[in-house]
Amino acid sequence: MASFKVTGGRKLSGEITPQGAKNEALQILCAVVLTAEPVTIHNIPNIRDVNQLIDLLGDMGVKIRRLSESSIEFDASQVNIEYLESETYKAKAAALRGSVMLLGPTLARFKKGRIPSPGGDKIGRRRLDTHFTGFMKLGAKFNYSAEDGGFYEVDASHLTGAYMLLDEASVTGTANILMAAVLAKGTTTIYHAACEPYIQQLCKMLNRMGAKISGIGSNLLTIEGVDILGGTEHTMLPDMIEIGSFIGMAAMTQSEITIKNCKIPELGIIPDVFRKLGIKLEFRGDDIFVPAQEHYELENFIDGSMLTISDHPWPGFTPDLLSIILVTAIQAKGTVLIHQKMFESRLFFVDRLIEMGAQIILCDPHRATVVGFDRKQNLKGIRMSSPDIRAGVSLLIAAMSATGTSIIDNIEQIDRGYQNIDTRLNALGAEIVRI
Structure with a gap:
């Protein structure tokens, strides 16, 4: 079984091309x-x-x-x-x-x-x-x-x-x-x-x-x-889940990156959902430019009530990105309810995020409330295990934004869905060692 040793606090910069879907x-x-x-x-x-x-x-x-x-x-x-x-x-x-x-x-x-x-x-x-x-x-x-x-x-x-x-x-x-x-x-x-x-x-x-x-x-x-x-x-199209993962990763690590060849018209409401978290995105032709942001603030609904982000069948928001949205909200300003309707075990990885210091309330198997830090404190590095593909990358994003070193075990789950992810992110300035 392989693991990632992740040194947190590294800012990324450069261009990355998503894999095929x-x-x-x-x-x-x-x-x-x-x-x-x-x-x-x-x-x-x-x-x-x-x-x-x-x-x-x-x-x-x-x-x-x-x-x-x-x-x-x-x-x-x-x-x-x-x-x-x-x-x-x-x-x-x-x-x-x-x-x-x-x-x-x-x-x-x-x-x-x-x-x-x-x-x-x-x-x-x-x-x-x-x-x-x-x-x-x-x-x-x-x-x-x-x-x-x-x-x-x-x-x-x-x-x-x-x-x-x-x-x-x-x-x-x-x-x-x-x-x-x-x-x-x-x-x-x-x-x-x-x-x-x-x-x-x-x-x-x-x-x-x-x-x-x-x-x-x-x-x-x-x-x-x-x-x-x-x-x-x-x-094949570029992988929309990778594109969303890179957007969340850039926001959490305060990094400036360009995601190349995104086939933006095929992404549906994915960019808009990240914008609801306060993340700035620029479309440059078919590329998405994510500027480095010191702060990003969650939107509220028009009546002032707390933002809820949930998954729906297409053209609604894909459930594969809810884990990424959840971890990205940790450093936002504000509070959001994440409602995972389809899979009753997909939010259980939040225990690891709570152990890292995140302010998350797991309401039930389908719902979690995230209270954002607004950069007032950082997550801390721990040892953890990847339970599935999307949760694995969410934990990787958390580790890259944390203070100190994290070990992520069972990274075979991440390798199932993300192509040479350590090599590609290290080329942007990350510090991920496969052990």
Whole structure:
């Protein structure tokens, strides 16, 4: 197990380019299984979760030709579907939450799919009902076997288009059902679909491959099934969660940085939420300039009541950035209520922040009140452990702003979602040592 030794109090300066979007990568990479023709993907992030999925695709028989550090050509013309029965597949897929999105493509093309209970962040209940209910609406038969560690099996000899109202606007559920529906007979209508930029990117890629998807960017998607899909070329968006993390990091460490190539129109309300914390941002073309700020003051609502920031399905504020907002508010002037609606374990990392000296009241598993310091005191360095990807980076931001040295254990969680984060931040002036 690796750790970060972080020396706090270092101000950053310079330019940093966000990696390709992790959450987009996991579904885009699974989509290459839908066609026997080559698919080239650009701006692939070099992170653990993505690399594990690429490795899994290779084991399935997908030919992988690396064109550059971030570009790969995939050829799924000779997929070995029997690999899904192997112990190796079980072990690798169980360790990777994104493996669940292989079900839609394998159902569509090979009429069956199989995954073990998938892994990922321990941030609360993350049910798969939306995925399987959607598959069954399309005519698939679902079976869960609790034996041998738990396996989800789906058979789909005849997928047929159907109307469905999703019980939640699940991003991975929408992606999975989309990928199954593009090769189904007839028309599929998905209402209450997720409409995140990642889903829009997947839809555009599938349409370039020959799919017929309309309603892109809305919560009502219509898919006219086709018989076959072809190859394509696709470039992934920059990771909006990394962009938000860098904004919060700059504010907490009083640093002046420029975040390059942000695809600002795809960020939705993310910049506006950081502005509610009092953080100044300048858009310079497609770059975001964050000036060094000695103070930033939280907004109140128009009636003077305390600011509340909560997560919502897109185009609302993404839950993946609430941990970053929470830690950034520690040095703001004012008080804010953070309401994490989706995951009941995602705020438990605040215990570590309280141990560092933060003024936070954990009201319940979903809500925390942060009373900002306004720079009147600093956090202090401690030893702590990263419970999940987003909390891990939030703790890293706290450590970088603290007085003294911090040790963050279990940084494999951070590596799952952030590409060479220590090297990239050290280039800006941070002092992070991997031990």
